Amino acid sequence: GIVPAGERWPDDSMRVAVEDALGAGAVAAALADRSPEAELAVAQFAAARERGLADVLAASSSGRELHADGFAADVELAAQLDASSVVPRLRDGFLQAA
Template identity: 75%
Template sequence: MPVDARPEHRQRAYRVRLEWGREGAELLAAECAVVIVVDVLSFCTAVDVAVGRGAAILPQRSSDGDAAAQARALGVQPAGRRDGSGPSLRPSSLVDLPPGTRLGLPSPNGATLCATVAATGTALFAGCLRNASATAAAALAVDGPIGLVPAGERWPGGTLRVAVEDALGAGAIAAALPPADLSPEAELAAAQFVAARDRGLAAVLAATASGRELVADGYAADVTLAAALDTSVLAPRLRGGLLQA
């Protein structure tokens, strides 16, 4: 969003604000003390699984050219292809990650937005359904406004595709924050989450467009991992350029 965004678009009347995608990340990083990027399928879920194993993640823009070479230059293990056998963007590929691993993980949505926020120096968390309550509590401990950024997906032409799963992840975090602090955008995301939770998060995620894509490609286990609400007590935060506990 351009720097001259209208005051009404900045949600300054509320401590907890929500905006989508790259423009939303840029706006909220300039306005908030802490930004939570939410990419449920699958970057932020992968981060949560990895950090739960005692690893740390370098978020990389997918447009940075040779991400593997960049990771090696920084002394970080590069991620493999999603259809390979090693650690990758698939959360299920990280469940046995050795503690102490430092992994470079590129993605066009969550990782790219995390790198965007990281460049501003604003406190950054990677949020998802698995760590929603823990992330909300950690964000509240930072004095100042909280920005929620559901990452969304991309259409083939590069424009933003609003992704239900990211609205639900952001809503789960919003639902764990004080209701009086929520902007209408955050409040209604919380309501979406509650409705999906009541229907069954695993079934809802698997039925979304993104979930169906992963299931069709053979990655149903990643959807199941992503739907595991509040199974993590960690809130991955950017420290020293890496997302870690």
């Protein structure tokens, strides 16, 4: 399963994490057999990719926060597609490179 995360704000409200939703869509786009929910994530990813992933991520709440804190390069890195051949895997409660 692919589960995009959210973020709890200081006032205890939740917000969708745009970057996680787009990441879920990117992963789902590589799958042949998708649920309707995955199709929606793929559609979000495709729309963001067409607009420019770096621009969309930079305009998100997290992107603006990272830019203000001096981490604009991290936002650019997050927008890169197929940048790594390594993927984390949770096994027995520990993350491992796969």
